[in-house]
Amino acid sequence: xxxxxxxxxxxxxxxxxxxxxxxxxxxxxxxxxxxxxxxxxxxxxxxxxxxxxxxxxxxxxxxxxxxxxxxxxxxxxxxxxxxxxxxxxxxxxxxxxxxxxxxxxxxxxxxxxxxxxxxxxxxxxxxxxxxxxxxxxxxxxxxxxxxxxxxxxxxxxxxxxxxxxxxxxxxxxxxxxxxxxxxxxxxxxxxxxxxxxxxxxxxxxxxxxxxxxxxxxxxxxxxxxxxxxxxxxxxxxxxxxxxxxxxxxxxxxxxxxxxxxxxxxxxxxxxxxxxxxxxxxxxxxxxxxxxxxxxxxxxxxxxxxxxxxxxxxxxxxxxxxxxxxxxxxxxxxxxxxxxxxxxxxxxxxxxxxxxxxxxxxxxxxxxxxxxxxxxxxxxxxxxxxxxxxxxxxxxxxxxxxxxxxxxxxxxxxxxxxxxxxxxxxxxxxxxxxxxxxxxxxxxxxxxxxxxxxxxxxxxxxxxxxxxxxxxxxxxxxxxxxxxxxxxxxxxxxxxxxxxxx
Amino acid sequence: xxxxxxxxxxxxxxxxxxxxxxxxxxxxxxxxxxxxxxxxxxxxxxxxxxxxxxxxxxxxxxxxxxxxxxxxxxxxxxxxxxxxxxxxxxxxxxxxxxxxxxxxxxxxxxxxxxxxxxxxxxxxxxxxxxxxxxxxxxxxxxxxxxxxxxxx
Numbered sequence: 001x002x003x004x005x006x007x008x009x010x011x012x013x014x015x016x017x018x019x020x021x022x023x024x025x026x027x028x029x030x031x032x033x034x035x036x037x038x039x040x041x042x043x044x045x046x047x048x049x050x051x052x053x054x055x056x057x058x059x060x061x062x063x064x065x066x067x068x069x070x071x072x073x074x075x076x077x078x079x080x081x082x083x084x085x086x087x088x089x090x091x092x093x094x095x096x097x098x099x100x101x102x103x104x105x106x107x108x109x110x111x112x113x114x115x116x117x118x119x120x121x122x123x124x125x126x127x128x129x130x131x132x133x134x135x136x137x138x139x140x141x142x143x144x145x146x147x148x149x150x151x152x153x154x155x156x157x158x159x160x161x162x163x164x165x166x167x168x169x170x171x172x173x174x175x176x177x178x179x180x181x182x183x184x185x186x187x188x189x190x191x192x193x194x195x196x197x198x199x200x201x202x203x204x205x206x207x208x209x210x211x212x213x214x215x216x217x218x219x220x221x222x223x224x225x226x227x228x229x230x231x232x233x234x235x236x237x238x239x240x241x242x243x244x245x246x247x248x249x250x251x252x253x254x255x256x257x258x259x260x261x262x263x264x265x266x267x268x269x270x271x272x273x274x275x276x277x278x279x280x281x282x283x284x285x286x287x288x289x290x291x292x293x294x295x296x297x298x299x300x301x302x303x304x305x306x307x308x309x310x311x312x313x314x315x316x317x318x319x320x321x322x323x324x325x326x327x328x329x330x331x332x333x334x335x336x337x338x339x340x341x342x343x344x345x346x347x348x349x350x351x352x353x354x355x356x357x358x359x360x361x362x363x364x365x366x367x368x369x370x371x372x373x374x375x376x377x378x379x380x381x382x383x384x385x386x387x388x389x390x391x392x393x394x395x396x397x398x399x400x401x402x403x404x405x406x407x408x409x410x411x412x413x414x415x416x417x418x419x420x421x422x423x424x425x426x427x428x429x430x431x432x433x434x435x436x437x438x439x440x441x442x443x444x445x446x447x448x449x450x451x452x453x454x455x456x457x458x459x460x461x462x463x464x465x466x467x468x469x470x471x472x473x474x475x476x477x478x479x480x481x482x483x484x485x486x487x488x489x490x491x492x493x494x495x496x497x498x499x500x501x
Numbered sequence: 502x503x504x505x506x507x508x509x510x511x512x513x514x515x516x517x518x519x520x521x522x523x524x525x526x527x528x529x530x531x532x533x534x535x536x537x538x539x540x541x542x543x544x545x546x547x548x549x550x551x552x553x554x555x556x557x558x559x560x561x562x563x564x565x566x567x568x569x570x571x572x573x574x575x576x577x578x579x580x581x582x583x584x585x586x587x588x589x590x591x592x593x594x595x596x597x598x599x600x601x602x603x604x605x606x607x608x609x610x611x612x613x614x615x616x617x618x619x620x621x622x623x624x625x626x627x628x629x630x631x632x633x634x635x636x637x638x639x640x641x642x643x644x645x646x647x648x649x650x651x652x653x
Binding site: 050051053054165167168170171174175177178181185187188190192193216219220221223224388389390392393394396397398400401404405408410411413414416417420421424425426428429430431446447450451454455457458459460461 | 509510512513514516517520524527528531532535536538539540541544545548551552555556558559562568569572574575577578579583585586587589590591593598602605606609610612613614620621624625628632636640642643644
């Protein structure tokens, strides 16, 4: 059994003392930022990148991965206890979770969320281990035309799944693609959009863009709201759900896991979309949909399982194709490149210890989370009492240190401030930053593959539709676009997002 | 008289349109090449035109579809937060990490709703101490801790 042999390699790597420690550190940090509203995994990973420079690559990636799935656990805690989703992927959990807490069933809700997440995490880890090798094999058959079409599909999917206006999301992607082209063109050596600024000739660093739009813009946005957060502490007891409750939640956990795993793999998907969809699905198939919003246990179980499953399966496109499906994975690409690893199908063959070590660490991390999370809830609730006016200067300090140490250059800090301003303006105009970041990451890759494909076909653009794999991918993209523009679906989509707002 | 019905879309569209035009204007100087041998100008030019067209459509649609008004910009946090970040960038290399962090915390605190000197100073000192210990001594990031004119 090759899988078992591979997992064995992974266990050897993940079970070293230092890697267990980094895994623990990652999941703890992830839970912490999951609990705290106003700071998400993208900004946190950006902040921690400099801290990982000196680590071995495996340890760095184990820690950063832990932050993402750890955040999914932490986000539910605040959603349930204080009705504030700590993470956008926990928005729907607050709907029923908080109601359960008000009915004195906070412990049950927390336990179901943790157990559901753990189950989903195990399944998703296994799926990742099983699905990645064949997918990577497929990826070796990909030529530049296929890669280009795949990226088109990824970007279109990101639009379909984004909140709000479709055309604005498309425009944000294109803006991101253009920003991604800033710097020296690899083929001709020509500096583009650099305005003779030496720092721009090297290209914009994605950390500056991500930290500006997800870190700084977010802080400014949060300071708009006057007033402090209300935190009610409640005694949390009766953690174990009863048999009847478990029986009610189990199928929802299963459905959430399946749906989340699928949506995680999809380009443009990820934890947020997974939790929204899982909630909508539960409501749709429930015998009595009116129970939802009033403390239905399925309303906690399904989205919490789904977001954790998706957080993990979204590593599949990254590790097999080298294409990040969402902004968090884009940060992981950055982390890998800093460590000198080009993400893609070759990672599995050239660095098996890295690949399998990371996968096994995810399972270990999930185990740590389910064990640690419940006893630590009291501490997290206390942390929520820290007022935002003390929290945001700390966020700024860590962001600034992170950006500055990218290349020890203050210009990176100024650029990040600029993207903070741009991000704030765009958010004010209802333009979501996630598609922009995705476009930014994919821009140079798309151009490169487009050029190569066209060179191979001697300038004949029909190469994209005559090659079967490429044609299929483009076909799916067109279908997706048509689907979203169809009035009926459009209405459904708006409803689905509104429910969560 | 045509009425503007969705101000947020209107401004967003104008922003995209302006960036698209500017980017296309700059890209016209880059060699285009041909479809088979694309020059450095090909992809940027096509994308800029696409961005401009999308911007124009969004702007045009803002006259036909109703949408929300643009909320007031929170100028106070916007100004102080961005200023504090720039100050950090200016000070980090010359005056060292400790003073840069203190300045960042104090200036950014002006952007908040409450400003208490005691609290801000304590937060600044704690963050500076923590960062110096963790990032400079722990992770060995190459920051000067103190002003270079003192330590040399």
